[in-house]
Amino acid sequence: MDRRPIGVFDSGLGGLTAVRELSRLLPGEEIIYFGDTGRVPYGSRSRETITKYARQDVAFLRTFDLKAIVIACGTVSTTALEVLAAENPIPVLGVxxxxxxxxxxxxxxxxxxxxxxxxxxxxxxxxxxxxxxxxxxxxxxxxxxxxxxxxxxxxxxxxxxxxxxxxxxxxxxxxxxxxxxxxxxxxxxxxxxxxxxxxxxxxxxxxxxGAACARQVARQMEADGTLAGADGPGVRRYFVSDSVDDFSRLASIFLGEDVAGEVAQVDITIY
Amino acid sequence: MDRRPIGVFDSGLGGLTAVRELSRLLPGEEIIYFGDTGRVPYGSRSRETITKYARQDVAFLRTFDLKAIVIACGTVSTTALEVLAAENPIPVLGVxxxxxxxxxxxxxxxxxxxxxxxxxxxxxxxxxxxxxxxxxxxxxxxxxxxxxxxxxxxxxxxxxxxxxxxxxxxxxxxxxxxxxxxxxxxxxxxxxxxxxxxxxxxxxxxxxxGAACARQVARQMEADGTLAGADGPGVRRYFVSDSVDDFSRLASIFLGEDVAGEVAQVDITIY
The missing domain is CATH 3.40.50.1860 (Rossmann fold)
Incomplete structure (x- = not known):
């Protein structure tokens, strides 16, 4: 059993489709989400810039004591997974x-x-x-x-x-x-x-x-014995790099339900 | 006569449509362009984030000794012109x-x-x-x-x-x-x-x-006596916040001609 939260990030709000599936499979897990809404989209940028942004996203998430990080972003998973996995001592999982x-x-x-x-x-x-x-x-x-x-x-x-x-x-x-x-x-x-x-x-x-990734995370944590072992609902915290205005309305489209949990803005460039 | 360069910036490459007209009207002027390609687009972001990004764009341009700054971006011109004009001792002109x-x-x-x-x-x-x-x-x-x-x-x-x-x-x-x-x-x-x-x-x-703004810049500099008074072609320097790969190909579409001049990448977040 490991009650530490799972960190999840994406360039914007698309990664909430993974949070949606994680919440369904593992309702007792605490999840901390970061969406880089101040710099979305990543998919048209260079490899170098995507890697730099992804490192900052991970550095912010790791200000929390996490048990794993989920890259809920196809662009970062294809471009920077190896780098991020090598640089961090906790599991970093991509899509x-x-x-x-x-x-x-x-x-x-x-x-x-x-x-x-x-x-x-x-x-x-x-x-x-x-x-x-x-x-x-x-x-x-x-x-x-x-x-x-x-x-x-x-x-x-x-x-x-x-x-x-x-x-x-x-x-x-x-x-x-x-x-x-x-x-x-x-x-x-x-x-x-x-x-x-x-x-x-x-x-x-x-x-x-996103859903396939969430299912693998659930299987792996079950195999490793690192599930939170709580019935839920686990705490959800959402962070974004642009204003939080409108976040809840847009996020609910991706989550398929109303946003329940703290929503806050973070200056991602200091990480 | 004022031989200092004119600084021009935009969220991305769209502002080159203003550079195109400036070059046509004032071929002797030196122009320094910054395109924030690592954070484009601005138009879907909050007022607060747009203002923050625009301040960094201007701070970078002002590392050069400029005679004026042209905001070749509708989003920044509508959102942050007053702030930028108040904060800077040289003319700041929007669209x-x-x-x-x-x-x-x-x-x-x-x-x-x-x-x-x-x-x-x-x-x-x-x-x-x-x-x-x-x-x-x-x-x-x-x-x-x-x-x-x-x-x-x-x-x-x-x-x-x-x-x-x-x-x-x-x-x-x-x-x-x-x-x-x-x-x-x-x-x-x-x-x-x-x-x-x-x-x-x-x-x-x-x-x-962009073209209307360039024509006003030309009229105002003529009236103020601050034109460079050179026949041209004036030096052009281009800076972007993402990789310079592909810049020349894309920029030539907006400029309507091949890019001639230095192209370099800048870390805009340090300004």
């Missing part, structure tokens, strides 16, 4: 390995699609993980740079003509490639699940990277 | 007053449209300036939050179906309001001029805020 495992287990025809930010796709991190687990699988990867701005602007519901047109444009090559499994390699993308699913068709399974 | 003057002079039917980022529109700064110059004018203002991501992703040319659909959606209320003049209140938007102009029709005049 790539759990998502690759789910995709390799789900595919029947060996054709896997992968979408993410420009930064994520250029690393090739998901493809390398999938190749290890399913050497015969063919991975079709592509960047969808307008998906994050669409989600951040609330444009993700079926019936939103712009979201549907952008999805159709991006996803047509993956549909034509005949993928039967599609990795949503960015924690913002699950909000577009209905739009993406409608276009790809019911035969294509979607892998929610 | 709001020059664009309002052009709009007031251009309109024939007194119906003026205004588009900008969420942060710009919520300040009401353009409306107040226009109301001073043309008290009878009716201003229809609206935020176009997807325009900056579209431009930053190169989606601004006629024939781009997504850009055309988004423009039609945003601009329909302004077209229905019968505006004859439309202020492009963000320095990214001139790249969308053809798409916007095609939708609004040839009877609607578009005000390019």
């Amino acid at each position: 790539v390995a759990p998502a690759a495992e789910e995709a390799a287990a789900l595919t029947r025809n060996g054709k896997i699609g992968l979408i993410g930010t420009q930064a994520s796709i250029r690393t090739g991190a998901y493809e390398r993980q999938i190749a290890r687990l399913a050497p015969d699988a063919a991975v079709s990867a592509l960047a969808c740079p307008l998906f994050v701005p669409l989600v951040e602007n609330g444009r993700f519901r079926p019936g939103d003509k712009v979201a549907e047109m952008v999805a159709a444009e991006y996803l047509t090559p993956l549909k034509e490639a005949g993928v039967d499994t599609l990795v949503l390699g960015c924690t913002h993308y699950p909000l577009l699940s209905a739009v993406i699913g409608d276009f790809m068709g019911s035969g294509v399974k979607l892998v929610n990277t | 709001v007053a020059p664009a309002a003057e052009e709009a007031a002079a251009l309109t024939r039917n007194g119906k003026i449209g205004l588009i900008g980022t969420q942060a710009s529109i919520r300040t009401g700064a353009y409306e107040r300036q226009i109301a001073r110059l043309a008290p009878d004018a009716a201003v229809s203002a609206l935020a176009c939050p997807l325009f900056v991501p579209l431009v930053e992703n190169g989606r601004f040319r006629p024939g781009d179906k997504v850009a055309e659909m988004v423009a039609a959606e945003y601009l329909t209320p302004l077209k229905e309001a019968g505006v004859d003049t439309l202020v492009l209140g963000c320095t990214h938007y001139p790249l969308l001029s053809a798409v916007i102009g095609d939708f609004m029709g040839s009877g609607v005049k578009l005000v390019n805020t």
